[in-house]
Amino acid sequence: MVNQSSPVVFFLLGFSEHPQLEKVLFFVVLCSYLLTLLGNTLILLLSTLDPRLHSPMYFLSNRSFLDLCFTTTCVPQMLFNLWGPEKAISFLGCFVQLFIFMSLGTTECILLTVMAFDRYVAVCQPLHYATVINPCLCQQLAGIAWAIGLVQSIVQTPPTLKLPFCSHRQVDNFVCEVPSLIQLSCGDITYNEIQMAVASIFIVVVPLSLILVSYGAIARAVLKISSAKGRRKAFGTCSSHLIVVTLFYSSVIAVYLQPKNPYARERCKYRSGCSQPSIGRITRSP
Incomplete structure (x- = not known):
């Protein structure tokens, strides 16, 4: 899959050309991420604990789980890049x-x-x-x-x-x-x-x-x-x-x-x- 010429790391630039925005964006993204985690977790708990909601909320609970995974895939790395000067991510990552x-x-x-x-x-x-x-x-x-x-x-x-x-x-x-x-x-x-x-x-x-x-x-x-x-x-x-x-x-x-x-x-x-x-x-x- 990976040939010998593959790079060791990539550098995710993001808003590197506008460093004054990065700290502001960090807190905005962090708050949005925490709200996303809280909201989707509550939906999953409600649809799991209440048997009456199993069928009506089946697709919604699937999507809530999907959103939890989706945001966790990219947001932590985004927050890490926004907070500090290090922008590198390994090839495997x-x-x-x-x-x-x-x-x-x-x-x-x-x-x-x-x-x-x-x-x-x-x-x-x-x-x-x-x-x-x-x-x-x-x-x-x-x-x-x-x-x-x-x-x-x-x-x-x-x-x-x-x-x-x-x-x-x-x-x-x-x-x-x-x-x-x-x-x-x-x-x-x-x-x-x-x-x-x-x-x-x-x-x-x-x-x-x-x-x-x-x-x-x-x-x-x-x-x-x-x-x-x-x-x-x-x-x-x-x-x-x-x-x-x-x-x-x-x-x-x-x-x-x-x-x-x-x-x-x-x-x-x-x-x-x-x-x-x-x-x-x-x-x-x-």
Whole structure:
């Protein structure tokens, strides 16, 4: 998997060019992380301790566990980088972070789609909800989501970290992520870009399209409800999920579906020269 030319460490630059922001961001991210841990832990405890919530909150408890793992994969490293001048992460650490980060991110894409289907049945077919969304189907759909995430990470992580990287090994990000690592390569990245484009279609575009179709059907069903109270209740059933979908997919689209940067390779050569070692900017030096 790892060839002899693989770098020993990467340097996660983050906001190194704006050191005055790092301490402020540290406390903002720390508070957000603690709130995330507290909220998701409470959801897991409630759904576990109360038998009445096992089925209705099955997907929500899966997503809460997913969020706990997702944030813990990258936030501690981000806090460490924000607090001090040391930005290094080992090659093994980068591999583990990339593998878990991609697996959980893909799982969340699929799980949000499954939850959209759950909301569709709850609003459009409320009388059949208990029959359609039964415990067996919930377990199968959640298992498929986790399996797809694992397979996607197994397929895409090794080719990314096999790339010949520039000698400065400076990742312009807080985490080891596919787009940032691809931009760091000085070799041929055509295969990796095609792989990422195909994965983006099946993991981002298709699930998002299914979510939009589900909410289109939900919107038509809500408009047919005569009472304002019934419409508010239906909207309340879907509002939290819709907010999460909007925030999550807007971030994913910004990272994975943005136009190709034609200056990435030139920037790589300019900053270090890929044919020979250079010191480069590791922490906060200009």
